[in-house]
Amino acid sequence: AVTCTVSGVSSFVLPSAPPIRPTSGNDLRTLRTQTQISAETSEDQLNGLFTTTDDIEHAREIFDTFDRDQSGSLTASELGKMLRMLSIDASDEDARALFKYLDVDDSGAVSFDEEFLPWYAEAADNAKLDTMAVQNVLLERRTVTQFDATPISEGVLKRAIACAIRAPNYSESEPWRFISVGPETARQIAQLRGDQLMENGNYEGAGAKMKRWMGIPGWCVVTTKLNDDPIVEREDFASTASAVQNFMISMWSEGVGSRLTCGDITQTKEYADLVGVNRAKERVVGCIWYGFAKGGLASVKKGGREKGVDDVLSSVP
Numbered sequence: 001a002v003t004c005t006v007s008g009v010s011s012f013v014l015p016s017a018p019p020i021r022p023t024s025g026n027d028l029r030t031l032r033t034q035t036q037i038s039a040e041t042s043e044d045q046l047n048g049l050f051t052t053t054d055d056i057e058h059a060r061e062i063f064d065t066f067d068r069d070q071s072g073s074l075t076a077s078e079l080g081k082m083l084r085m086l087s088i089d090a091s092d093e094d095a096r097a098l099f100k101y102l103d104v105d106d107s108g109a110v111s112f113d114e115e116f117l118p119w120y121a122e123a124a125d126n127a128k129l130d131t132m133a134v135q136n137v138l139l140e141r142r143t144v145t146q147f148d149a150t151p152i153s154e155g156v157l158k159r160a161i162a163c164a165i166r167a168p169n170y171s172e173s174e175p176w177r178f179i180s181v182g183p184e185t186a187r188q189i190a191q192l193r194g195d196q197l198m199e200n201g202n203y204e205g206a207g208a209k210m211k212r213w214m215g216i217p218g219w220c221v222v223t224t225k226l227n228d229d230p231i232v233e234r235e236d237f238a239s240t241a242s243a244v245q246n247f248m249i250s251m252w253s254e255g256v257g258s259r260l261t262c263g264d265i266t267q268t269k270e271y272a273d274l275v276g277v278n279r280a281k282e283r284v285v286g287c288i289w290y291g292f293a294k295g296g297l298a299s300v301k302k303g304g305r306e307k308g309v310d311d312v313l314s315s316v317p
């Protein structure tokens with residue numbers, strides 16, 4: 001069986017625009033110039049993008065596998081078999097429509113160079129663009145520290161939690177809990193922090209901090225389950241940490257900034273009482289503040305890592 005290494009296979013079925021046809025067999029320059037890439041995309045990310053010689057060879061391999069009679073072209077039934085083998089969810093009608101669409105010269109057969117390859121190349125490129133869009137969200141997320149007061153809809157929070165709870169978790173322990181903190185409780189938490197600072201004689205700091213905290217539109221406290229077995233508890237904590245990242249990435253992907261705070265105050269009994277956490281059973285991991293970034297996400301600092309991949313990657317045989 002041929003394994004299709006192009007991810008995002010749904011993009012195989014009927015591309016929205018007619019395939020861009022290279023002027024000759026393997027000349028994919030037209031494809032390259034017509035595919036829109038953001039000007040900010042770095043050289044590194046572009047490496048490996050677009051249809052490569054390997055992709056073309058792979059296309060050839062798939063094509064030849066289904067060209068059972070070695071005629072150099074695919075019949076409608078061979079194309080249908082190919083779609084099924086690639087687990088592409090296409091009805092017979094879809095397969096017929098795709099065949100008509102690909103068979104540009106209406107010869108009753110789909111040739112490799114002129115008809116199959118341009119379509120395959122476009123699907124492969126679309127799949128790569130999808131991959132790059134996901135990676136860009138991961139590469140660009142940064143902590144937002146200054147929030148706009150605009151309220152954030154509950155849908156944003158629920159989608160973030162839907163992503164959070166898909167985080168990997170050992171033996172399906174689902175150790176996390178999310179507590180959406182409303183303005184009344186946020187005010188009480190701000191007061192708690194203000195009181196702490198005032199006890200230390202920092203009156204000016206207390207006022208400023210309370211004002212700033214009360215201006216943050218979204219508060220979501222994340223907890224993780226406690227366990228008598230320290231190994232299970234450690235694994236559960238790792239799962240909840242992954243969930244936090246999924247949460248923040250989901251928000252960033254829709255233009256909402258966030259900041260994880262795990263300050264001392266989040267570990268106090270007073271804080272737990274305010275947000276309804278039973279400290280015998282669960283522990284506050286932190287609070288995710290979220291909202292639109294003052295000045296927009298584009299104004300959030302970029303980069304932010306001193307170490308590169310080669311600094312943190314080592315290998316053992």
Ligand SMILES: Cc1cc2nc3c(=O)[nH]c(=O)nc-3n(C[C@H](O)[C@H](O)[C@H](O)COP(=O)(O)O)c2cc1C
Pocket residue numbers: 141142143144259260261262263286304
């Ligand atoms: C476990 C943990 C605790 C954090 N606690 C705080 C915090 O209390 N206050 C804060 O401003 N940022 C906090 N952060 C955010 C980090 O400061 C931030 O992730 C780091 O500066 C890297 O910046 P970036 O997220 O923009 O890449 C925390 C992050 C993690 C992972």
